[in-house]
Amino acid sequence: MPAAEFLQADSVSQLERLLMDCCGADLLLMDLHMPGADGFSGLRNITQCYSQLPVIIISADENLSVMLEAQRNGALGFVSKSASISQISLAIETVLxxxxSFPSELERLAQTAQVNSDASKNIVNEQVEQLTPKQFAVFSLLADGLLNKQIGYELNITEATVKAHVTAIMRKLKVNNRTQVVLIANKV
Incomplete structure (x- = not known):
């Protein structure tokens, strides 16, 4: 791989300043949970403002629904933080x-979703798609088994805000408890 210049940002606001100053960037490797990302809104804002800049999301969250949401919000690739250097290099080369460049499981999930005409699953998917980006981030972390306090820490929000999101998620998914939310999240 040819020599490259790397720039680093510790938050979405710092990233936006870097992108304004450095409009010749060839690729953005973006941590899904970097400070200021606010779920997928940070990614969505970057991909809308810099539509010519290819973005690869890097995240420890390997949930397929998160990868799919990243793709829906403009990411061209997704790499796990546990990926090897060769996997990261291949993703970068592919996107450039x-x-x-998404894991093959995501492609299979997308194909299965197209083939599967089960009405109840489609209803659940439609309900999940109605979640706001922040609610979807909470939804994904619930699927990973995190407690409200842990979710608050991950998303840099208060525990009370997490509880409000969980209540809104349950209402939108038409379920009565957190366990049912997790069951749905693991099916999506």
Whole structure:
């Protein structure tokens, strides 16, 4: 791989300042949970403002629904923080060649979703799609088994805000408890 210049940002606001100053960037490797990301809104804002800049999301969250949401919000690739250097290099090369680079499981999930005409699953998917980006982030962390306090820490929000999101998620999914939310999240 040719020599490259790397710039680093510790938050979305710092990233936006860097991108304004350095409009010739070839690729952005973005941590999904960097400070100021606010769920997927940070990614969505970057991909809308810098539509020519390819973005690869890097995250420890390997939930397929998170990867799919990253793709829906403009990411061209997704790499796990546990990926090897060769996997990261391949993802970078693939995206720089104009191709998408997501784990093969995501492609199978997308194909299965197209083939599967089960009405109840489609209803659940429609309900999940109605979640706001912040609610979806809470929803994904619930699926990982995190407690409200842990979710608050991960998303840099208060525990009371997490509880409000969980209540809104239960209302939108038409379920009565957190366990049912987790069951739905693991099916999506």
């Amino acid at each position: 060649m104009g191709e998408l």
